[in-house]
Amino acid sequence: METTAAAETHPSRDAWTSHLRSHGRRVTKQRLAVLDAVDAVPHATAEDTVQQVRAVLPTISVQSVYVVLSDLAAIGMVSKFEPPGSPARYEIRTGDNHHHAYCISCGVIQDVPCAVGHAPCLTPSEDHGFQLLSAEVVFRGICPSCQHSGAQQDPEAP
Structure with a gap:
């Protein structure tokens, strides 16, 4: 891995x-x-x-x-x-509300800084009265290595 x-x-x-x-x-x-x-x-x-x-x-x-x-x-x-279609993952990096980019072809994972400003760094269209503390985002895509090697994956696959 x-x-x-x-x-x-x-x-x-x-x-x-x-x-x-x-x-x-x-x-x-x-x-x-x-x-x-x-x-x-x-x-x-x-x-x-x-x-x-x-x-x-x-x-x-x-x-x-x-x-x-x-x-x-x-x-x-x-x-x-929990990346889509993958077992849960663990890391020491906590409390900074960072996100992850996940390669759907090889499974490589990269940390991605908070999208905008401070936690929760994303503003939903409706918060239903919640005091929002964080947001979890997993960006799915194909990493540079897999792009270079020509690895193909159905974009709709988990």
Whole structure:
């Protein structure tokens, strides 16, 4: 799986430890290993994360990694998004309301800055009285590499 992400500074272990403790979580080797894995491979699936974590903790169960990912997403330490026709993906980059471009041919994912201004960065025609906090957008297309190689995909395919 190929992914790309903007180069930027990610939180330190001290920041992760603080965040975990401030949300009533223990700092465990499993949580830190999952954070390291998601930091190392942005836009990874849970299965990709399991493989990364098992390089450090060979006996960790698949279920444990899923539970940790879910908990980390719940407390805002990782973000989860679901590209069309693909398993959920996870990344450390949170809180900036960025979006994603997804290649429908090869599955590569690129981060895309917020479309306009500040969060939620998109204005719906009707907000139904909601105080809107964020917007999730997945731009579907064909990446430059697939365009160059002549890869063809039905534009209506998921």
